[in-house]
Amino acid sequence: MSKIITSKWSRRDILKAGAASGIVAGMPMFYMKNAFAANYLNDPGSAAAVTFGFNVPQTGAYADEGADELRAYKLAVKHLNGEGDGGMIHTLKPMSLKGNGVLGKKVKYVTGDTQTKSDAARASAKRMIEKDGVTMVTGGSSSGVAIATQSLCQEAGVIFMAGLTHSNDTTGKDKRRNGFRHFFNAYMSAAALAPVLKKNYGTDRKAYHLTADYTWGWTQEASMVAFTEAIGWKTVATVKTPVGAGDFSQFITPILNSGADTLILNHYGKDMINSLTQAVQFGLRDKQVNGKDFVIIVPLYSRLMAQGAGDNIKGIFGSTNWHWSLPDAGTKAFVKSFGAEYGLPPSQAAQTCYVQTLLYADASERAGTFMPSEVIKQLEGFKFDGAGNGPTEYRAADHQCFKDVLVVKGKEKPSSQFDLLEIVEVTPRAKVEYKPDNKFFAGGKLGPANNGV
Numbered sequence: 001m002s003k004i005i006t007s008k009w010s011r012r013d014i015l016k017a018g019a020a021s022g023i024v025a026g027m028p029m030f031y032m033k034n035a036f037a038a039n040y041l042n043d044p045g046s047a048a049a050v051t052f053g054f055n056v057p058q059t060g061a062y063a064d065e066g067a068d069e070l071r072a073y074k075l076a077v078k079h080l081n082g083e084g085d086g087g088m089i090h091t092l093k094p095m096s097l098k099g100n101g102v103l104g105k106k107v108k109y110v111t112g113d114t115q116t117k118s119d120a121a122r123a124s125a126k127r128m129i130e131k132d133g134v135t136m137v138t139g140g141s142s143s144g145v146a147i148a149t150q151s152l153c154q155e156a157g158v159i160f161m162a163g164l165t166h167s168n169d170t171t172g173k174d175k176r177r178n179g180f181r182h183f184f185n186a187y188m189s190a191a192a193l194a195p196v197l198k199k200n201y202g203t204d205r206k207a208y209h210l211t212a213d214y215t216w217g218w219t220q221e222a223s224m225v226a227f228t229e230a231i232g233w234k235t236v237a238t239v240k241t242p243v244g245a246g247d248f249s250q251f252i253t254p255i256l257n258s259g260a261d262t263l264i265l266n267h268y269g270k271d272m273i274n275s276l277t278q279a280v281q282f283g284l285r286d287k288q289v290n291g292k293d294f295v296i297i298v299p300l301y302s303r304l305m306a307q308g309a310g311d312n313i314k315g316i317f318g319s320t321n322w323h324w325s326l327p328d329a330g331t332k333a334f335v336k337s338f339g340a341e342y343g344l345p346p347s348q349a350a351q352t353c354y355v356q357t358l359l360y361a362d363a364s365e366r367a368g369t370f371m372p373s374e375v376i377k378q379l380e381g382f383k384f385d386g387a388g389n390g391p392t393e394y395r396a397a398d399h400q401c402f403k404d405v406l407v408v409k410g411k412e413k414p415s416s417q418f419d420l421l422e423i424v425e426v427t428p429r430a431k432v433e434y435k436p437d438n439k440f441f442a443g444g445k446l447g448p449a450n451n452g453v
Helices: 002-006 012-021 029-035 063-080 118-130 143-156 186-201 214-229 249-257 268-279 303-313 329-342 348-367 374-378
Strands: 051-055 106-111 136-139 161-162 177-179 206-212 234-242 262-266 293-295 317-320 392-393 405-410 419-427
Touching: 029 348, 051 063, 051 118, 051 348, 051 405, 063 106, 063 136, 063 214, 063 268, 063 303, 063 329, 106 118, 118 136, 118 143, 136 143, 136 348, 143 161, 161 348, 161 374, 177 348, 186 214, 186 293, 186 317, 186 329, 186 348, 186 405, 186 419, 214 234, 234 249, 249 268, 249 293, 262 268, 268 293, 268 303, 303 405, 303 419, 317 348, 329 348
Parallel strands: 051 106, 051 136, 136 161, 161 177, 206 234, 206 262, 262 293
Antiparallel strands: 317 405, 405 419
């Protein structure tokens, strides 16, 4: 009986074999269930639809990013199902999708609220996998959330297409075979920013770091310290701050007497908006220290953050994964579709979530199945273009996308409420790429693919 249960025979073969041996009629129901189990978890089989899970921060410090991610996910589903103008389905190359669903199935979706908390994110992802039968989970605007969800998806046996996650650890020590990241990382931001900072501010600076106290902040701080010290800057202090603190005044006051002439804000979302606004209110931008004008740097920017911070971002340098003003065909197609649907340009969070959804769907189409191990084979080493970042590669060694990185600064004279960031340099992929065993990414192993059964 054991051989019948564990074999990969078809349902008909098992029934015939069981009938011949006289064991089927008396077989307990739980054995029957295992005998006819799919080759992978949540196989949609002959169902008319397949379900994706969109797990985003609808509340918490990164809720603004989550709202835009959800807009992008819903638009991606429309385009996959042949509704609307198709967006990047027409610009991504190579592309197997035709706007008629995926593998002949209509795409449906369920949503969850990560609350910008790892435990909440895992709970909602678990519900999507166990109750809703999703074949893929995607989303998140916090690296802590992304790492926790990626680990859960690996354990469960579904694919995780990370949303906005910038920690080195996501594709470093915490990487997983079932997880993929399109977004760039903290190391890439620091590598792209350092030459621009050297050019604009010289080699003699004293930097004070305020850092979100979780995996992203830690790796962003470490990367910025390494690259700024490499150009001659000194690090005066590195101070950790809680996510969602709201009031950062107790952390800003000590900067005034620290001897630092530079503040590096390793904050994101509403935390960055609040800390930057309060730093400006404390008069930091009007100070002169060590004979230099005091400057503030925001290593990871987004259009949504710039909008929230208003005039406070003028002239402040940072990096971004993508920007709606890029002139390429993919960006234009996505901005047009998103604008027609929602009346505003998409953020970098929206772009990466939209692209991740199309990449997963296309990989499944090419694989001819939603089985994770086969989808993974299609994504590992996959080279594509037309998503707005130039030629891009999903490196097989760590599932990190490698592409050009944008260095931006707040515009002095914006033309609209959305035209807030100026692209000052497009840093080529070659200048931000690193070997898989780089010390900032060491310690993790992808491990084997998990199909969930």
